[in-house]
Amino acid sequence: MIPVRGYEGHRVAVLGLGRSGLVAARALRAGGAEVVAWDDNPEARAAAEAEGFTPVDLSRDAAWEDVRTLILSPGIPALYPAPNPIVEKAWTHGAVVDNDIGLFFRSYATEDWGLMDRPPRVICVTGSNGKSTTTALIHHCLKAIGMPAQMAGNIGRGVLDLEPGVDGEVVVLELSSYQTEVARALAPDIAIFMNLTPDHLDRHGGMGGYFAAKRRLFAEGGPERAIIGVDEAEGRYLAAEMRQEAEGGDPVIRISSAQKLVGGWNVFARKGFLSEWRKGRQVASIDLREMAGLPGAHNHQNACAAYAALRSLGVAPKKIEVALASYPGLPHRCQLIGEKGGVRFVNDSKATNADAAEKALLAFPRVRWILGGRAKDGGIAALAPLFDRVAKAYLIGEAAESFGATLGTVPQETCGDMATAVSRAAAEAEPGEVVLLAPAAASFDQYSSFETRGDDFVAAVQRVLAAG
Template identity: 70%
Template structure:
């Protein structure tokens, strides 16, 4: 736990009592603050009260007496499309707004670090897609290379639930736009921007607000090293804005999976399955990514480039990075290789809850038996029509099945209804070289509690099938 500093003996409101909210309440208490907690969910309030949290109805003005700050959990809107009523009231009452990430950066560094030869460093990773995989991959590489590390933020442990920093440690944080937007303090040693595609636009008031939330990690954070994907206009703008030296590119390392970045400074890019590192107009390293089964497709090659760039920034040699990458087990529910039989691979990509995410998986494999469907998202799978030639057959489940069938048209498909039926039929019809791919392009809530539950059901059924 990271005890929060700066609020000793002061009342601090905490809105939202999920994973990060509870961790925040505990960390505030550990730092001597007096957290006052609220959640719209009665069940969460009761669970927090059972832990000893002070619960007060923060929708009532009288509860704000003596409260200095309001710490807002990431999923709660504070501006667009409309501020949560507690946030609006907190503003009226003069409370400072912050979140757990802001508290982390105010509290992580301590005076004890003066006695360390190599103080801890913090790497923050943001972007629309690939954050979790890049974070988990980087954490794995560091661990495999013997560098002490912790992983948290939007994956794993909440930032305030992490342990105090150790000698030579690297803390790897996945940060969403929700987290970077509100944090009053941002101070990464290395910041990573992967990519940008439309998402959460209602929450940020449009694409400009969404990019601005992510840009804060660099503009406010002032990292010593900026690793920036330049395959979209926003990334190219960000790289140009934060580059300080034309020759070396310092402090920016550019990333791409679309262009050969062989000029202007330091770059890492992937083309035709090979990762290349270039500095000052010459290649200094190359890694063959093609046989890394847990990092399939261009989107994962971008993740690999980002993790590689961070590792090079902290001094790891290319050979050590490559060896560690080859032992990466993959991240659950994200193009996760579950098993293989008779030349047929079974891949769990349950995290693909929209067409944009499913596109990455379809591009990763040349011939798929595609299990898709669930609770539909706006636009359905129409954006994926150009990739239907990769689909040997689609097996459709859930509420979206009929609409998806209409969009598929002449592409072979069936309405399977349930995940179990879809998997059984796909496995029976698959040929060597096929990939049976769960990449639903839908939310899970019609048949499962979460995408994790959906992925776990697929994984369990595949393992039962392969054991039979």
């Protein structure tokens, strides 16, 4: 745990006692703060009480006496679509609003770093798509290369649950827009912007607010190196904003999975090959095509981002290539489960909307597509240009009928549940095809989460693989 510094003897309120909130409360207490905590969920309050925290209803004015700061959990809105009433209370009573990310950046560096040969570095990854895989990929590569590393944030553990930094260590954080919009301190050594597509728009008051939340990591964080995906206008804008006139555009590294980039320092992937170019000449190339853990153009963009981060740390291209090749894939994100009779089985349960499912479909030329669940706005109509990749669709969940209608003449079968869909797809698949779970829908009609849905797919596939 990282004890929070700067609040010893002060009263600090924590709103939201889920994973990050409870960890923040512990870290504040470890740093000597007096913690008052609240969550509308009685079970969360009971869990906090079991650890010695006394829940205090922060909707009452009396609770704010001497409170210096409110620590906000990611799911609680600070401004849009409307400020949470307790955030309004904090403003009224003169308390500042922060979150665990802000506490991390004010507390992680300590006095003993001056005695280290290589003080710890922090890499932060944000964007709409691919940030979890990129975070996990960088962490995997660091470990494979032999560098001490920890991973946290929107993936795995809360940031304040990390161990204090050691000599030569690299911390890799996945940060959502919910986390970057509130943090009062942002100080990454390396910051990565993957891409921007419409998401969480109600929470941020539209695309402008959504982009502004992510831009804070760069504009206010002031990273030594900014790695920026430039396949959307927002990324091109941010790269131009961060670029310096001298040194050919450093400290920016532009990345792309859709185009060759010229000028400055660039890493891009085309036709399955990753290329690094500096000052107009190619300095390295890696063949990504046979890396089973990184299928498709979207994963090639993830590889470009990870490669650029590792190069920023001084790692040689050949070492990066070996580390990338050993990456097994992140669970539920184009995860290869196994192969039988020339048929691969891939779990992309995280593809909960059409945009994410599109990337999965583009990764494979011929699929037996398992899809369905609780439909989102627009359904799968946007995927029509990719229907020619579908050998057959196997429909599950609430959206089976509506998705079937959109698929039209595409061969299809309504299976209802996952076990039936996997069994039917496996029985009919031909060598060279992929049985792909990319639901393009939420999981909540049949499952508690996309992870639970993915686990069910994996279990069904394992039964197929274990059969004679």
